[in-house]
Amino acid sequence: METKIYFDNAATTPVRQEVLQEMLPYFQDFYGNASSVYTIARKSKTALELARKQVADALGALPEEIYFTAGGSESDNMALKGVADALQKKGNHIITSKIEHHAILHTCEYLAEKGFEITYLDVDQDGKISLDDLKKSIRPTTILISIMFANNEIGTIQPIAEIGKIAKENGIYFHTDAVQAVGHVPINVKDMNIDLLSLSGHKLCGPKGIGAIYIRKGVQITPLIHGGAQEKHRRAGTENIPAIVGLGKAAELAVAELPQTAEKLTKLRDKLIHGIQEKIPYAKLNGHPTDRLPGNCNIGFEFIEGESLLLLLDSAGVAASSGSACTSGSLDPSHVLMAIGLPHEKAHGSLRLTLGHYNTEEEVDYVLNILPEIVERLRNMSPLYEEFLKKQKS
Amino acid sequence: MEYSEKVMDHFMNPRNVGEIEDASGVGTVGNAKCGDIMKVYLKIENDVVVDAKFKTFGCGAAVATSSMATELIKGRTIQEALQITNKAVMEALDGLPPVKVHCSCLAEEALHAALWDYAQKNNIVIEGLKEPVEDVHDTHH
CATH class of the missing domain: 3.90.1150.10 (Aspartate Aminotransferase, domain 1)
Incomplete structure (x- = not known):
């Protein structure tokens, strides 16, 4: 039978009509490479920077703190591997939870094989971590706390601002996988003391294969993908302008509504x-x-x-x-x-x-x-x- | 992962769902841990399986293989019933996705467990029938 009722929006969402309309000109009319200098490429560059501002505004961040990626999984990988690599001289301990998405858990397992030590915090019967447990698990070698904003399966929202406060007081970076949360619950990275945040386009009626990572100014991180100078040397590869435009528009609409x-x-x-x-x-x-x-x-x-x-x-x-x-x-x-x-x-x-x-x-x-x-x-x-x-x- | 039309038919319209009050043999295999439990009831008269019913907790393939296995065993002699393998159940369903092959193993085991129970109750030995194992998943993975 044909699907009449789609109740699986946490898996993915349809692209909204308004989003698709914004994207379409960038496939055939304004197809220029954003790194080039001629007129048609400048259209791409302008679109790229508008989308960056739209995403930044959705999070209460600065545009220069937003980097486009190929999706939530890439952003999660970049946050964990990038911070682990950049701070390995400082410490090798990472704190996360048992209910993270596999993009976090499997990346942590990979890092554990490389010699990092991972603490997986328990959650209570409602799916919440204990702030007390978090405080107790902090070590002098802790370099990163990564706790998801909201869970993809059971929907539980973590006390993000409180976690951010604890991280800040201890001088530890705080990353949150907010793939399920952006556009669905209010987020302000400054008020919540978030240093890194992952988001994805297709969970908020944007296209698939596009995401972003917010990296607070001053955070040390090693790129995941090396190559050209795109995204201020932090994420190489010619920008997927139609998808980026779609993500920007989707984020703008979701947050406005x-x-x-x-x-x-x-x-x-x-x-x-x-x-x-x-x-x-x-x-x-x-x-x-x-x-x-x-x-x-x-x-x-x-x-x-x-x-x-x-x-x-x-x-x-x-x-x-x-x-x-x-x-x-x-x-x-x-x-x-x-x-x-x-x-x-x-x-x-x-x-x-x-x-x-x-x-x-x-x-x-x-x-x-x-x-x-x-x-x-x-x-x-x-x-x-x-x-x-x-x-x-x- | 996609199920064949036959699997979907036996899932949507399962044959032989239910219990047999005065069953000659009852076999339960699988466990809740792995997500599949099959319970097969057999009515045996003069060495022939005259009726078969099942109850299953499990996925689409678990229900379909239970349905097909009970269909296949009805009207068979005990010796013929022993020849119903997981492969026969799978073939009768036009195949199963690779991750679901264990469901057909479970169905075979459920039939055997019910026959074993019948043999125990009647103090007879069925040649070629082995005592059912605790967890079939351990044997097939």
């Missing part, structure tokens, strides 16, 4: 969460009830498995995602759900519905209408449910 969007999505999200919990027994919210991304609903259904749930939802025209192992091709369920303390069988039964710009209340109603039957159908097939019912009777 943020209060209204957040209000609308929070309302829809809460209707979805409460509706599911009213209609379906043994369904528990994963993540923090209030400190969570406006569009994120993550529910664990007992006795059933996530991939089956996704297939049945897909057959009803709804696109969603799950923390089940079966959707990832590995046998282990999501590391995030395990870190908040879910046992395996409950982690396998999680459903993530993430709302975005184009979603409506009618769509939420439709999902609330079809979901109980789908869950019931799978439970009637489940030996775990059968066992549970028998135990209840006896």
Whole structure:
């Protein structure tokens, strides 16, 4: 069946019409290389610097603190490897959390192989780190704290300003993977004492394959990609102007509309969460009830498995995602759900519905209408449910 | 990863879902840790599997292989039933994505576990049937 309802906006988003329109002239009309001197290239240069300002404004940063990359993963790699390399004489200890995106976790594993020491902070049942744990884990050799702004699976928002304060007091760089947060929750890198921040275009109705990293003025960092002089020698490669223009426009729109969007999505999200919990027994919210991304609903259904749930939802025209192992091709369920303390069988039964710009209340109603039957159908097939019912009777 | 039409058919319209109250043999394999649990019920009369039902906690492939395995075993003699391999289940479903092959192994094990239970209950030895293993994933990965 054709996808009628797209509830997987944390995976990616469609490009907004206004964004696409801004991008189009830079494919065929203004295709010049931003490094060249002639008129058509100056168009590219102007567009590049406008986008840089748009992204900077979205974060409360200066334009010269914004560097374009190929996406969130590159920005995360650059922050970690770049700071680790530049500060290796100062120390070799990095603090992060257990619920980071793989772009952080796998980069940390790589750095650990190179001799860096990594502390992975635990999170509580809502997915929050403890500031006390953070303070206690700081060593004289700590060179970087990298904690994500908001989690991609369970939507939990970390106490970023408090973490920034602790980092600043201890003279340690603070990086945050804000891929899920930019354009969705208010961010000010200066007020929050953020030294480095990763963001991605396609999570805020911009194009894929483009992202940016904010690097506070004065932060020491080694480039990831060496080559030409682009991005002030910090990121070589001819700039992808159409995508950069798209990212700039998407960031500008998202931040300008943020209060209204957040209000609308929070309302829809809460209707979805409460509706599911009213209609379906043994369904528990994963993540923090209030400190969570406006569009994120993550529910664990007992006795059933996530991939089956996704297939049945897909057959009803709804696109969603799950923390089940079966959707990832590995046998282990999501590391995030395990870190908040879910046992395996409950982690396998999680459903993530993430709302975005184009979603409506009618769509939420439709999902609330079809979901109980789908869950019931799978439970009637489940030996775990059968066992549970028998135990209840006896 | 994409499922064949056959897999999707057996997932969307699974055959033989349910329990058999007076089953001759019941086998449960897999565990919640890996995300798949299959429970197979067999009704055996005069050495022939006259009915088969299942309950499965698991992904689309786990449901489809349970459905197909119970289809394949119905009407077979015990010796014929033993010949139903994971490969036969996979072939009958027009194949499975590589990461889902273990589901077909689980289905084979579930049939064997139910036959083993039948043999235990009736104090008989079924030639060529081995005691089910605790965690089939360990044997196939």
